[in-house]
Amino acid sequence: MNTPENISAEKPSIGSKVGFVSLGCPKALVDSERILTKLRSEGYEIAAEYAGSDVVIVNTCGFIDSAKQESFSAIKEAMNENGKVIVTGCLGVDEGAVREVAPDVLAVTGPQQYEQVVSEVHKAAPQPHEPYVHLVPPAGLKLTPRHYSYVKISEGCNHRCKFCIIPSLRGDLVSRPIRAVLREAEKLVEAGTSELMIISQDTSAYGLDLKHQREKWKDREIRAHMTDLADALGDLDVWVRLHYVYPYPHVDDVIPLMAEGKILPYLDIPFQHASPRVLRAMRRPANDAKVLERIKKWRTICPEIIIRSTFIVGFPGETEADFDYLLGWLEEAQLDRVGCFKYEAVDGAVANELPDPVPEDIKQDRWNRFMAVSQKISADKLKKRVGMEMAVLIDSVDDSQNGEGGATGRTYADAPEIDGQVHLSGAEGLSEGDMVMAHIDASDEYDLFATVIHDEDDEWDW
Numbered sequence: 106m107n108t109p110e111n112i113s114a115e116k117p118s119i120g121s122k123v124g125f126v127s128l129g130c131p132k133a134l135v136d137s138e139r140i141l142t143k144l145r146s147e148g149y150e151i152a153a154e155y156a157g158s159d160v161v162i163v164n165t166c167g168f169i170d171s172a173k174q175e176s177f178s179a180i181k182e183a184m185n186e187n188g189k190v191i192v193t194g195c196l197g198v199d200e201g202a203v204r205e206v207a208p209d210v211l212a213v214t215g216p217q218q219y220e221q222v223v224s225e226v227h228k229a230a231p232q233p234h235e236p237y238v239h240l241v242p243p244a245g246l247k248l249t250p251r252h253y254s255y256v257k258i259s260e261g262c263n264h265r266c267k268f269c270i271i272p273s274l275r276g277d278l279v280s281r282p283i284r285a286v287l288r289e290a291e292k293l294v295e296a297g298t299s300e301l302m303i304i305s306q307d308t309s310a311y312g313l314d315l316k317h318q319r320e321k322w323k324d325r326e327i328r329a330h331m332t333d334l335a336d337a338l339g340d341l342d343v344w345v346r347l348h349y350v351y352p353y354p355h356v357d358d359v360i361p362l363m364a365e366g367k368i369l370p371y372l373d374i375p376f377q378h379a380s381p382r383v384l385r386a387m388r389r390p391a392n393d394a395k396v397l398e399r400i401k402k403w404r405t406i407c408p409e410i411i412i413r414s415t416f417i418v419g420f421p422g423e424t425e426a427d428f429d430y431l432l433g434w435l436e437e438a439q440l441d442r443v444g445c446f447k448y449e450a451v452d453g454a455v456a457n458e459l460p461d462p463v464p465e466d467i468k469q470d471r472w473n474r475f476m477a478v479s480q481k482i483s484a485d486k487l488k489k490r491v492g493m494e495m496a497v498l499i500d501s502v503d504d505s506q507n508g509e510g511g512a513t514g515r516t517y518a519d520a521p522e523i524d525g526q527v528h529l530s531g532a533e534g535l536s537e538g539d540m541v542m543a544h545i546d547a548s549d550e551y552d553l554f555a556t557v558i559h560d561e562d563d564e565w566d567w
């Protein structure tokens with residue numbers, strides 16, 4: 106959860122105060138950044154305390170029941186501490202449910218309704234006479250640290266996976282024009298970002314709705330297409346990480362860009378399962394039986410490639426044979442970073458009507474077995490890093506956790522907040538956002554332990 110305490114913003118000298126809570130996925134975080142950017146451009150102050158705020162915005166997540174509960178708690182807390190609350194985000198599509206727990210919220214709006222949120226803020230808290238446009242950082246306000254940023258390239262999704270309600274919350278795919286995405290990325294880099302995380306519901310589908318329309322960019326024409334986007338982002342000379350990539354055939358075209366060092370050799374592919382039967386039951390896109398062969402081919406072209414994924418165990422109808430298939434597949438695929446969820450029914454999802462629910466104790470048992478296999482793969486892979494020298498981007502300088510001169514960072518192999526970390530020693534004098542070379546001294550299941558050997562002037566080398 107991002108609270109007002111970790112919103113990086115300069116304070117204007119006057120202005121109404123807006124408290125802000127942002128819950129949910131990186132896509133919700135980008136929505137929050139847009140709302141905050143607009144409010145700050147109008148001179149509002151982002152308050153550190155609900156109690157001192159003129160109004161509080163809660164950007165909610167409604168994806169699974171536990172996320173909904175967290176959102177309801179945040180709304181109730183904001184109502185108790187402040188009383189003037191605007192609810193937005195995914196939970197906002199069900200105004201009745203929000204009003205059941207907090208009947209007196211000022212307004213309830215759904216995801217991407219930036220203008221409506223801002224206009225509700227105007228009603229609740231007087232707008233300052235003079236806009237403080239000059240106080241807004243060129244890249245807009247960020248809820249992430251300055252050195253890494255999420256760039257959302259599209260909204261919505263054309264697929265209809267049975268466990269997912271995103272299409273009903275956010276609609277079909279709507280891609281942003283490629284020039285707008287690249288301009289935003291450039292501004293972020295100018296403002297100090299060293300790492301761009303490309304996000305959407307389906308990054309491989311980028312530009313499909315625009316018929317991959319061509320636009321002029323610098324001295325060339327580029328298409329609204331994942332490959333062209335990756336190539337152009339690669340010219341910005343920062344880390345570029347692709348998330349939520351479905352393994353359509355054209356994904357093969359970005360692997361050479363990774364091998365050349367234009368973008369990070371890192372692919373986040375939400376496979377969710379491996380058994381063809383379960384994938385069909387889930388109605389997953391890009392359900393390609395040859396994906397193992399393709400992973401092998403990618404590794405031949407780009408041996409450094411890191412593949413991260415998420416999986417669901419205990420989907421209705423998943424048999425022991427399906428689960429064994431998944432474990433065998435995982436052993437063979439040797440994925441680097443893996444997350445696993447036990448299937449949870451989501452209000453409104455088609456999967457709720459499927460027969461043969463998997464009992465909770467079996468889900469838990471499969472989750473344990475899945476995690477044991479993925480943990481061993483991760484530990485074995487990290488052990489091979491020991492003795493290497495790798496570039497590390499420092500996320501925080503923290504003596505209390507890592508001892509004097511301690512810091513925490515990441516190599517190209519790890520995305521912030523979802524993957525592992527590098528615990529550094531010898532980081533005296535370094536700051537958040539510095540890129541250093543480090544000697545990898547040790548490893549465990551998920552993390553590396555390393556000593557700084559160079560400073561940020563060194564060439565990056567993954």
Ligand code: SF4
Nearest residue numbers: 262264266269271306
């Ligand atoms: S691809 Fe499937 S899981 Fe992902 S957003 Fe679309 S419908 Fe949901």
